[in-house]
Amino acid sequence: MVVRPLSPRIQSRLRSAPLTVAAGLTAAGLDHPGRRRLVRSVMLTRRDFPDAVEDLLGWQVQNRSGLTVLTSDPRVREGGVVQMRLGPGALSPRVPCRVTSVIDETDRASFTYGTLPGHVETGLEGFLLEREPDGRIRFTIAVTSAPTSRLARAFPNVTEKVQDRITDRYLRALDR
16 A cells, blocks of 8 residues: 545645644543553564654554555654545545654654544554664554544444554554
8 A cells, every 4th residue: 555645625624623632632641531541562673763763754654554544744744634544445434633743863753643523533642663772673652542433432342442453553564
């Protein structure tokens, strides 16, 4: 799959949409009542930190995890918007998000996005790469979320399993 550009019309709509996340909420912050918090880390087998950063900030985590990725910017940037789809076809859920922060430093790179109206959940998801002193690369994903769609609220266990499965895919995506 290839990361593709969003149409100008959809970009405009998503850029003007409010985040569905409460002010002050952080992906790596404290637990919030009524929200699920999920933090998972892996040590990558690859050692090419600059290339891993390019993959992370080039939407390859999502792309290699089987999501269709349409974005305003080929490289993650603060304020950029993305609309992902889980699965093929018109019936697959749309997953609209806005990038709320980006860090690109010598030994650390990360970005966080927040949900927009139309997403089945409300929350934030953060992706962090850190180069350890010995050269190993740690990849951490931190999520805080709550279901918003009727279907997601009606089947919270299924919603959590889908989120777990996608998170596991994300964690494996950079080691390809």
